[in-house]
Amino acid sequence: xxxxxxxxxxxxxxxxxxxxxxxFYFGYPITPQNDIPEYMSRHLPDVGxxxxxxxxxxxxxxxxxxxxxxxxxxxxxxxSPGISxxxxxxxxxxxxxxxxxxxxxxRSGPGLGGIDPSQGDYFQATRGGGHGDYRTxxxxxxxxxxxxxxxxxxxxxxxKYRNPVLILGDALLGQxxxxxxxxKYRKKEFPKDWTMTGAKGREKRLIKSLYLSEGELTDHxxxxxxxxxxxxxxxxxxxxxxxxxxxxxxxxxxxxxxxxSTVQMAxxxxxxxxxxxxxxxxxxxxxALDKISHSIKNFMALELNTGQMLEDLKLSVGHKKNQVDFxxxxxxxxxxxxxxxxxxxxxxxxxxx
Amino acid sequence: MKQTFKRPKALVDIPSHxxxxxxxxxIHRLVAECIDLYGVREKTIGVASVGCSVFLYDYFNADxxxxxxxxxxxxxxxxxxxxxxxxxxxxxxxGDLAAIGTAEIIHAAxxxxxxxxxxxxxxxxxxxxxxxxxxxxxGQETTTTPFGRDLKTNGFxxxxxxxxxxxxxxxxxxxxAVNNSKNLMKxxxxxxxxxxxxxxxxxxxxxxxLSACPTNWKMTPKQATERVQxxxxxxxxxxxxxxxxx
Numbered sequence: 001x002x003x004x005x006x007x008x009x010x011x012x013x014x015x016x017x018x019x020x021x022x023x024f025y026f027g028y029p030i031t032p033q034n035d036i037p038e039y040m041s042r043h044l045p046d047v048g049x050x051x052x053x054x055x056x057x058x059x060x061x062x063x064x065x066x067x068x069x070x071x072x073x074x075x076x077x078x079x080s081p082g083i084s085x086x087x088x089x090x091x092x093x094x095x096x097x098x099x100x101x102x103x104x105x106x107r108s109g110p111g112l113g114g115i116d117p118s119q120g121d122y123f124q125a126t127r128g129g130g131h132g133d134y135r136t137x138x139x140x141x142x143x144x145x146x147x148x149x150x151x152x153x154x155x156x157x158x159x160k161y162r163n164p165v166l167i168l169g170d171a172l173l174g175q176x177x178x179x180x181x182x183x184k185y186r187k188k189e190f191p192k193d194w195t196m197t198g199a200k201g202r203e204k205r206l207i208k209s210l211y212l213s214e215g216e217l218t219d220h221x222x223x224x225x226x227x228x229x230x231x232x233x234x235x236x237x238x239x240x241x242x243x244x245x246x247x248x249x250x251x252x253x254x255x256x257x258x259x260x261s262t263v264q265m266a267x268x269x270x271x272x273x274x275x276x277x278x279x280x281x282x283x284x285x286x287x288a289l290d291k292i293s294h295s296i297k298n299f300m301a302l303e304l305n306t307g308q309m310l311e312d313l314k315l316s317v318g319h320k321k322n323q324v325d326f327x328x329x330x331x332x333x334x335x336x337x338x339x340x341x342x343x344x345x346x347x348x349x350x351x352x353x
Numbered sequence: 354m355k356q357t358f359k360r361p362k363a364l365v366d367i368p369s370h371x372x373x374x375x376x377x378x379x380i381h382r383l384v385a386e387c388i389d390l391y392g393v394r395e396k397t398i399g400v401a402s403v404g405c406s407v408f409l410y411d412y413f414n415a416d417x418x419x420x421x422x423x424x425x426x427x428x429x430x431x432x433x434x435x436x437x438x439x440x441x442x443x444x445x446x447x448g449d450l451a452a453i454g455t456a457e458i459i460h461a462a463x464x465x466x467x468x469x470x471x472x473x474x475x476x477x478x479x480x481x482x483x484x485x486x487x488x489x490x491x492g493q494e495t496t497t498t499p500f501g502r503d504l505k506t507n508g509f510x511x512x513x514x515x516x517x518x519x520x521x522x523x524x525x526x527x528x529x530a531v532n533n534s535k536n537l538m539k540x541x542x543x544x545x546x547x548x549x550x551x552x553x554x555x556x557x558x559x560x561x562x563l564s565a566c567p568t569n570w571k572m573t574p575k576q577a578t579e580r581v582q583x584x585x586x587x588x589x590x591x592x593x594x595x596x597x598x599x
Contacts (some may be wrong), residue, residue: 003545024435025521054427055460062424065399066431069418074431079583196416196432198439199394199499205408208401 004179004306012144012180013103013167016151017075019185023049024074024103026063027058028082032171033105036077036233051127057082061089068100069207071195073155077103080121083113089129090164093136096208099158103167104340104350105174108331118331125168125334132197133221135228137165138281140252151183157211157234159190161227168281172254172334236279236290241267241268245274247353249297249344250313252278255304261337274336289316298351300325302340361385363394365414374574376564379411379531380473381568383541384444387548389414393440398432400425405479423454426461429468440551442469448478451487453515462557463522469551470559472513476585477568483569487511490584505507510588513563518594524556525596528589530563532581536591543593550596563589
């Protein structure tokens with residue numbers, strides 16, 4: 001096993017990308033993710049890769065579209081306002097079935113907002129984000145180690161489904177330092193019979209998202225939908241203290257990380273609280289939560305926003321006589337484990353006694 | 354009987370959707386002739402743009418990836434950086450390149466990307482039905498300048514070739530027209546040079562083609578071709594602006 005190294009969250013993403021064979025990076029500076037382009041600009045040349053600081057977020061995503069269309073592993077990263085600008089390109093990539101990894105170390109909005117951690121981009125990430133009926137796989141790490149591991153996984157998933165994969169972190173996950181262990185990426189092979197390489201000794205290929213003939217686009221959308229449905233096999237989640245739990249707190253990313261301390265505090269005080277942490281936000285672990293709701297009736301979503309994942313939680317468990325409560329913390333400050341404990345205690349008292 | 358004229362290998366044998374008198378077909382043919390001439394068809398990756406030119410993916414017998422509106426130079430950047438040995442070209446109209454895609458073309462040129470850009474300037478948004486383009490001439494009536502383009506409120510027709518010439522990153526910049534056989538022969542020469550610039554690894558090459566759009570100009574093909582000569586060429590002068598013959 002590799003020795004532990006003390007690494008910043010953003011850098012772990014860049015390291016994971018290079019280990020997974022990412023050789024092209026396109027980006028535009030925006031806080032709080034600048035360590036990613038900075039790391040890539042320094043280290044990609046060592047492995048024969050290409051770094052371009054693009055003129056805009058829009059250019060970056062389209063360079064990604066171009067590089068990925070040749071079958072190369074490529075990435076762009078940004079933060080919330082920049083991700084908004086990339087949505088056009090993401091929609092085209094989905095429509096054209098072009099893979100690619102897009103990192104959103106999100107900050108706070110709306111508008112210029114601020115640079116605090118936020119989970120306000122949950123809807124944008126999980127509902128497609130741009131125009132048209134499409135989805136991207138969304139991975140939500142909650143530690144620096146997971147930043148590294150999930151970035152590697154993102155490249156495999158992107159190639160497997162020929163679809164963009166979004167990594168949704170935030171300022172906290174990008175800026176904090178933690179010990180991580182590197183591991184060797186095990187290369188997987190995916191079909192490359194669609195890539196732009198020049199029509200040498202074969203028929204020409206076309207990558208497009210425009211379908212004008214009658215019925216063509218209907219079929220294309222159903223085909224894409226079938227693909228999005230098939231992504232369910234990639235669902236990942238983590239649970240803690242579920243045995244005998246009377247209240248399940250549901251959270252992702254940085255807030256889930258804080259909650260791990262909180263739930264321990266609750267258990268120490270004899271409160272039967274469990275933690276459910278979705279790791280894939282799309283596809284969302286609806287079925288797993290539904291199953292849990294057969295034996296546990298009380299749920300509580302905690303998010304760094306005013307209630308977005310809450311809707312998916314309600315879609316999972318809200319159809320029965322379950323209680324779904326919510327605590328939201330819009331950007332501006334990060335809740336401590338104690339603060340979250342107090343919020344959970346209120347709900348626990350109200351629902352369980 | 355000896356065959357003296359035939360379809361270039363780089364073009365597919367299907368009817369085009371272009372209107373009668375449109376110059377896109379001629380420009381497509383010139384590009385295809387150059388692909389054949391330099392033997393790069395099997396190495397070519399075309400980047401289609403948005404507008405009437407998008408269907409080049411049906412007409413060219415080569416790999417093509419479609420770009421969002423205006424973004425072709427950024428897409429081509431990604432393609433060319435990943436596959437430096439391929440021949441990569443974009444083919445864009447004036448709405449695409451000179452309006453929504455202004456940032457992408459300027460920065461691709463300024464980075465000296467080793468791509469070839471074919472810019473078709475017909476002073477109007479063609480596919481969307483004849484709205485004002487950034488290259489629409491002073492006084493020209495379009496569906497969004499029904500009283501003619503007023504320079505005071507709509508600004509000036511933009512000269513992209515002149516603009517890109519000023520950038521230190523561009524290698525070859527030229528403007529051509531295909532309105533008569535003399536200009537057509539010159540255009541072919543300029544396009545050949547643009548191809549050579551990429552094939553020789555000299556840098557970024559750009560050819561602007563003045564093109565007729567009889568449908569949206571509400572003219573006959575003959576009138577439209579005459580307009581290229583009488584109105585467009587005086588404002589958009591032809592020739593090499595930068596980086597002539599090696």
